[in-house]
Amino acid sequence: MIELEGLTKRYGEKVAVNNLTFTVRPGIVTGFLGPNGAGKSTTMRMMLGLDRPTAGDVRIDGTHYDQLKDPLKYIGALLDAKAMHGGRSAFNHLLCLAQSNGIPKSRVHEVLDTVGLTSVAKKKAKGFSLGMGQRLGIAGALLGDPRILMFDEPVNGLDPEGIHWIRNLMKSLAAQGRTIFVSSHLMSEMALTADHLVVIGQGRLLADTSMADFIARNSRSYVRIRTPQRERLLDVLYGAGVTVVESGSGVLEVDGSKSERIGELAAQHQIVLHELSPQQASLEEAFMQLTAESVEYHAHSDAPQEEPWGNGWNRGA
Numbered sequence: 001m002i003e004l005e006g007l008t009k010r011y012g013e014k015v016a017v018n019n020l021t022f023t024v025r026p027g028i029v030t031g032f033l034g035p036n037g038a039g040k041s042t043t044m045r046m047m048l049g050l051d052r053p054t055a056g057d058v059r060i061d062g063t064h065y066d067q068l069k070d071p072l073k074y075i076g077a078l079l080d081a082k083a084m085h086g087g088r089s090a091f092n093h094l095l096c097l098a099q100s101n102g103i104p105k106s107r108v109h110e111v112l113d114t115v116g117l118t119s120v121a122k123k124k125a126k127g128f129s130l131g132m133g134q135r136l137g138i139a140g141a142l143l144g145d146p147r148i149l150m151f152d153e154p155v156n157g158l159d160p161e162g163i164h165w166i167r168n169l170m171k172s173l174a175a176q177g178r179t180i181f182v183s184s185h186l187m188s189e190m191a192l193t194a195d196h197l198v199v200i201g202q203g204r205l206l207a208d209t210s211m212a213d214f215i216a217r218n219s220r221s222y223v224r225i226r227t228p229q230r231e232r233l234l235d236v237l238y239g240a241g242v243t244v245v246e247s248g249s250g251v252l253e254v255d256g257s258k259s260e261r262i263g264e265l266a267a268q269h270q271i272v273l274h275e276l277s278p279q280q281a282s283l284e285e286a287f288m289q290l291t292a293e294s295v296e297y298h299a300h301s302d303a304p305q306e307e308p309w310g311n312g313w314n315r316g317a
Contacts, residue, residue: 001062006057031183038201045079070102070103072097074148076140078141080152108143131159153186224252
């Protein structure tokens with residue numbers, strides 16, 4: 001378990017991390033999200049004792065990182081896949097880590113096999129692709145068989161098979177009761193991997209909640225309807241006190257109602273429905289909604305913006 005209490009980091013006048021308090025619990029995959037410049041990397045570095053907090057505290061299983069004996073056996077981390085000696089082979093890179101942490105040589109062979117690098121174990125790391133470097137970094141994190149694992153952008157450079165592999169690896173490690181903390185900008189992958197989310201913006205905590213609750217609280221949910229009897233359905237829904245929005249192309253949208261109720265109303269009045277589908281925002285949409293005021297770096301397009309179409313017509317109370 002990782003516990004942060006009032007964690008703060010200042011660089012001169014710049015506050016990179018501002019009074020963060022949250023707990024990363026075992027048995028689940030916790031995703032760590034935030035826009036560029038939000039303070040994610042600084043937070044993770046302070047967790048590992050690489051940066052000293054200006055204020056606050058962070059503990060690994062109740063202990064400060066610099067007080068851990070054989071730290072790789074407590075917590076494994078991948079923060080930078082390039083943080084290795086390029087002139088060493090993959091095997092020797094891991095062997096150095098193992099010998100400095102009292103880990104048997106046999107474990108090097110085990111993790112190389114786990115990450116799929118056995119066939120290139122004797123090759124120098126400087127010749128590795130980005131994806132191979134990621135796999136070697138993950139092997140280093142796994143080396144001490146730790147109870148806690150931290151990954152920063154673990155799928156960076158991996159092919160689809162590699163992404164599927166690391167996703168299942170993190171889930172299986174969490175299922176073993178380990179603490180898994182992962183930062184990524186790839187929202188579609190995070191949505192498939194994380195059970196819980198910690199979201200920060202401009203160094204401040206914005207959310208600490210389950211994946212499902214995060215999406216529900218920060219996005220619009222509605223029911224999408226298509227019918228050849230549009231006017232009749234509008235009258236029925238209006239009479240039932242249901243507010244309807246016409247979004248164009250004959251599509252109707254209803255906020256705050258369950259599809260079952262709309263389907264029952266249509267059936268009672270013998271109205272044909274071609275589509276009745278609940279719509280839920282993606283993690284990316286929910287994230288953009290929550291962090292809109294916390295984005296530090298904005299890109300702007302020079303392309304002219306088209307005028308939005310759709311009459312925005314609504315009917316009912």
